[in-house]
Amino acid sequence: MVSGCVHLLQGREVDDALVLALGGPPAEYVLGGGAGGRNGYWPRVWACRGLLYAWEKEAAPAIVQATRDEAWRVREMAAKVIARHHVEDAIGAVVALQGDPVTRVRAAGERSVMALYDPGRT
Numbered sequence: 001m002v003s004g005c006v007h008l009l010q011g012r013e014v015d016d017a018l019v020l021a022l023g024g025p026p027a028e029y030v031l032g033g034g035a036g037g038r039n040g041y042w043p044r045v046w047a048c049r050g051l052l053y054a055w056e057k058e059a060a061p062a063i064v065q066a067t068r069d070e071a072w073r074v075r076e077m078a079a080k081v082i083a084r085h086h087v088e089d090a091i092g093a094v095v096a097l098q099g100d101p102v103t104r105v106r107a108a109g110e111r112s113v114m115a116l117y118d119p120g121r122t
Helices: 002-009 016-023 026-031 034-039 042-053 057-066 072-085 088-097 103-117
Strands: none
Touching: 002 016, 002 042, 002 057, 016 026, 016 042, 026 034, 026 042, 034 042, 042 057, 042 072, 057 072, 057 088, 072 088, 072 103, 088 103
């Protein structure tokens, strides 16, 4: 699961079954080419969300990279993953998110910074 999510974040090919498991019913539409298809942002959002629940420290570089994704939903979800799993190597990335142009991303970045400085807050 974790390696599949990392592959999605990196734009690599993964089995359709993983995308369907991560994205649920909307994934069928995306796999059929809707909403940007496999190369749209939804598979990357779902990959981040998958990492909320299935985590290994080897995913840290990919989730840090996701904080710089062009899609705000990916950046927001990456910040949530960083907060939940206390990815200390991501402190610079989430501090940078506090200046993001999207309010929801800024808020997620702020929560992530607080979680990293106070691990009891997640």
